[in-house]
Amino acid sequence: MSAPSYAHGVGDVALIGETIGENLAHTAARVPERDALVSCEQGIRWTYAQLDAAVDRLATGLLRSGVAKGDRVGLWSPNRAEWTLVQYATARIGAVLVNVNPAYRTHELSYALRHSGTKLLFSARAFKTSDYAAMVAQVGDELQELERVVFFDDDPAWDELAATPADAAALAERAATLSFDDPIDIQYTSGTTGAPKGATLSHHNLLNNGFLVGELIHYSEHDRICLPVPFYHCFGMVMGNLAATSHGACMVIPSAGFDPLATLRAVAQERCTSLYGVPTMFIAELEHPSFAEHDLSSLRTGIMAGSPCPIEVMKQVIDKMHMREVSICYGMTETSPVSTQTRTDDPLELRVGSVGRVGPHVEVKVVEPDTGMIVKRGETGELRTRGYSVMLGYWGELEKTAEAIDAAGWMHTGDLATMDDAGYVAIVGRIKDMVIRGGENVYPRELEELLHLHDDVVDVQVVGVPDAKYGEELCAWVRLRDGAAVGEDDVRAFCRERVAHFKVPRHVLFVDEFPMTVTGKVQKYKMREATIERLGLDTMEVEGR
Incomplete structure (x- = not known):
């Protein structure tokens, strides 16, 4: 059995x-004279x-x-x-x-x-x-x-x-x-109702998650961590800053925003031992014309997260960037963020085919979403997590908090996953329709509600479609008022003025109707399939959705 x-x-x-x-x-x-922070652009050490x-x-x-x-x-x-x-x-x-x-x-x-x-x-x-x-x-x-x-x-x-x-x-x-249980940080994460929710996190949540992530990649005061990932996100401020300061390692800021050349230069000049990024960042560094001019031999580890890494990219990161101990992490803002992580000695196939095993002092289970009953190993269900890392709640949102965290303390991630016999977790889909674009989580409902404010838009539905660079991109299906003279660029411009760039739809299709069920529900999976066919997109399977 x-x-x-x-x-x-x-x-x-x-x-x-x-x-x-x-x-x-x-x-x-403990380590007063060790480098704590280097900001390359600012000339600060x-x-x-x-x-x-x-x-x-x-x-x-x-x-x-x-x-x-x-x-x-x-x-x-x-x-x-x-x-x-x-x-x-x-x-x-x-x-x-x-x-x-x-x-x-x-x-x-x-x-x-x-x-x-x-x-x-x-x-x-x-x-x-x-x-x-x-x-x-x-x-x-x-x-x-x-x-x-x-x-x-x-x-x-x-x-x-x-x-x-x-x-x-x-x-x-x-x-x-x-x-240490006091709330100390609010991070806004897009919500399916359109309004972002403020995940509220404590000292205990954040400090321990950063510390334990660093433990699994063997940080010490001798490590120097290159951080091109944004600090506003848990990737930068927790997995980066707090992992560093809890071990006495050095935080290296290559540039204000991601710049592949500045990142390569920082690693080489500061002799960094660790480098962070989403897969698209590593791809940009590997493909940079001056890549070979930079000595990256000091690297041994790092973290790749945000979206799945193609196997060929992982091979290059290990071979060309010397990151033999690179780790894959999975989590969400509401869990501080990391719940599962690959270990430094995991084989290549597990670093690209899974998101690792559960982290220390954390529990995970895969359940049948409707009943909450745990499924057997190898079967698909919703991933749920419990432990020190689960947020205090959504700021000022008791009902939404209760929807996300059940009475037993389990955080409902909304991710569909499998767990193998060795405990390795693979993310195979989303219960909800969140789109992951280059590591940024985008909820179509937020963009749909925004576009409904456009005077010439009658109705709109947004789906995620495959993209070779970002993993997924947004496609807006738009129904216009009769006689409206609105083009794709007009829709994008309307969004660009009001929301972050990663939420602006790359693809815009003007349609007369949406595929619907007999009960009147929009069939987004059919929209996604039709978009792929209509635009001739790569039909690669985008994991993590």
Whole structure:
């Protein structure tokens, strides 16, 4: 008789029972002179003693400016040294960091700040084509609880906060009021109802997930981690920053946004031992014209996550980039994020054909979605996870929290999976229709509701279709009002002004009707098949959907 699809990750090391601020202080005391952070574009290089002192200064500045325990502090910026300072300074005083996606436009920015009740916002002035300062000004009247905006560049307010003399007594007084189970971070994840939900995470969630991910790839103070992945996401701030600081490793920021050349240069110049990215990032690095000019021999490990990795890409990452111990991770924002991970000695076929085994101190099971009964090994069902990593809940959304986390504490991932006899998990589909585009999760419902605001759109349905570069792309099926003169570019322009670039549909089809069931339900799988045929897309199977 086949075993049930249940696995418990036995831990060789105990969970950390302290706050993020305490953990950083302990690391700084242990390895004060080791490099903690290098920001290549900014020319910044801090030891752990310097990082810890800088965090103390900013944390004291926040205290003196009236930031209380539990106050929400927004952070809207691409990767830079200041991002990391704010991350650790807010944790040190018990403020709740609100991560704002650098790709957000005004509608999304306003929603996140209003919904979270953000009191103070730290922001870059601009990034690429986004004028953050102008967008903040545009939505300012909508944000009744936002008291102050501080920009990182050319703003005396930032200089003053960051240079505040550290007050050890005041910091100790605040620290005495903090618990590692306190909420410390809100990350917005798109929802099937169109409105993003704020996954609320604790010190315990985040610190332990970063620490244990690092344990499985054997981090120590001798490691140097190149982080081209965004800090606003768990990939950067947890699997990157917290994995580093909990082990005394160095965080290397190659550039503000992903740049394959800057990444290759950072690895070579800083002698990085680990490199992170989604598969499309590794592909861009491997295909860069100057790839062969960079000495990557210092690399031994790294993490690839966000979407499945083609086997040929994995072979090149191992052979040409020297990442023999590269690891595949799977998870979701609501689980801090990692639930399963491949080990450094797993064979190639398991690194491309699975998302690994359950992590330490975590449980996973595969169940029949409707009944919740565990299925046998090898059978398909919904993957659910339980343990220290499961979020506290969705900010201000008790009903949605109860829908996601059941009475027994299991997080319902919505992913269809199988578990083999050795406990390796493979993601084979989605219960819901989420699209994973280059590691970014996009829910069609959000885009559908946005396009319904267009005066000439009668109805719209959005599906994910295969894409060789990003894994999946969005295709919008649009029904227009009679006589409307709207083209594909008009639809894309309407979206581009209102939502992040990765949510803008690459394909737009104008149709008279949608395939429907006899009961009137839209058949999205038929839409997807028809789109593939109509556009002549590669019919490769996109895993992770």
